Amino acid sequence: MMIRCISMMIDRLREYVAHETPTGDAQALNAFADRLLDRYAELGGTARRVAAPTGDHVVADFPGRGPLAAEAPLLFIGHHDTVWPIGQLRDVMPWREQDGLLHGPGVFDMKGGLVVLEAALEQIADRDHRPVRVVVVADEEVGSPTARELVAAESSGVVAAFGFESPLPNGDLKTARRGSSRVRIEVTGREAHAALDPGRGVSAIDELIDQLIAVRALVASYADVLCNVGTITGGGRTNVVPGAAAADVGFRFIDPETERAVLDAVTGLEPIRPDAQLQVSVMSNRPAWQPSAATDALLHKVQAAAQSVGQEIGGAPASGAADTNLTGWLGIPTLDGLGPRGKGAHAVHEQVIAASLAERADLVAAIIMTI
Known part of the structure; x- marks a missing residue:
């Protein structure tokens, strides 16, 4: 059974939510990027920042281990900007833990996804797996105008791409986007x-x-x-x-x-x-990311990985757009929605189900070790 340190994940998420990062606030975003750079280095990655006038992006590469160490990497995509202004946490949406739910600005979209990714990387540190590349962008909420070329460049040569946005309401992954x-x-x-x-x-x-x-x-x-x-x-x-x-x-x-x-x-x-x-x-x-046989095949592999940790997962197209639109449009097998389950993206009732943080981390770790 994989280690589930849910309390540490909640603490990490609370810390990330407390650091408010509105899109376009370069000072706040760059300070959060510093956190990510340090964290990815702690987890064994080689991390770098990519400067942008409205906030820096972060790229990190984690070496593979064992027989797959020289194989093409998996690409994991996230973002650290939110739609909420500085002060939203204090004045409107204070951090709250109640009835197994975690509330706060950015908890669902998508700092919960960043915490899931970190926990999964920690789990697989001494396991055999192919290399992993992580791209965290600073302007996703306005369409990633300064990050599009970066995402495209870092997608080159990867075997598959995964997004850490929120899943579909029932927890399923996203297999296409408008x-x-x-x-x-x-x-x-x-x-x-x-x-x-x-x-x-x-x-x-x-x-x-x-x-x-x-x-x-x-x-x-x-x-x-x-x-x-x-x-x-x-x-x-x-x-x-x-x-x-x-x-x-x-x-x-x-x-x-x-x-x-x-x-x-x-x-x-x-x-x-x-x-x-x-x-x-x-x-x-x-661009529109349309359904494809390659993504269907990737979903089948993810479903097998989910079964290995006692989970079931499905997939379906979604209306919302994200940076995975670009990888899917480029023809890279792509899935999105690996963030924790919850609801209220861009709404004052934004929340995640606390237990799903560990569930998603286990799923992502299984994906890294089996694909």
């Missing part, structure tokens, strides 16, 4: 007095509204495309025709053909008003 793109639509109009000289003005807000209506009509012409207008900004006073407005829009796609068609159409939008100026930018993009 593509995800963030698009910013910016409009420049012309300011004028709204009563004395309205004809001279060009309303950026009116133009933006009409463009968003056009986007809605475009999306409606495709099946299974999700579209969410996440933010709208613009204007200032009701007596001034607004000269600037912008919206950030999130799209989700099930296949690359639809993704390309929709993004081409959106980035090709033209101003409706003669004197309005329009700029459309793709801020981040994760």
Whole structure:
């Protein structure tokens, strides 16, 4: 029976949650990266940081042992940024242990996954296994704009990729993901007095509204495309025709053909008003990761590993996107969802089931030793 030090895992998770790491807060993220570098070195890895202006990423390589020591590595992918601002822990979501559940900002997405990974690496330290490569990125929650090239580069030559995001609600792994793109639509109009000289003005807000209506009509012409207008900004006073407005829009796609068609159409939008100026930018993009025979074969191997530690595991596609979109799109056998079971990602009731930390660590250790 593999060692299950659940209390130490809970302590580690509490420590990680206490170190708040909002996306884009380079100082907080870099300090957390220091923790990871030290921890991976303690576990026998060779770790390095990859500098990025909004927060550094971490890469660590763990050598193999025994007959598989020279084989291609397994790639494990995670992130240390969260959606929560500094102060969320103190003011809104204090750490809490109750009825077998652990509550706090980032506990489920995805610092619990980082703790699971560390515990698994500790378990297999003196066991035979192929090499392991770990990539932990600092901007996953906004689409990994500075980490995409890093993930692609570190994916080269690996035998399979695994993500430590949260699993499906029943604990199953994720075998495919929708593509995800963030698009910013910016409009420049012309300011004028709204009563004395309205004809001279060009309303950026009116133009933006009409463009968003056009986007809605475009999306409606495709099946299974999700579209969410996440933010709208613009204007200032009701007596001034607004000269600037912008919206950030999130799209989700099930296949690359639809993704390309929709993004081409959106980035090709033209101003409706003669004197309005329009700029459309793709801020981040994760290609659709579609089901494949290679991933199905990997799932079968993981199911056998799970049985070796008394567990059963399934798999199914998921709607959310993550860095595993890229490895799956590149054709690498990929599975995601190795983080602990729980619920409430990006919500104030975010939580994990404490016992699942050890269960997942046992599963990951079995995967490393058998694949």
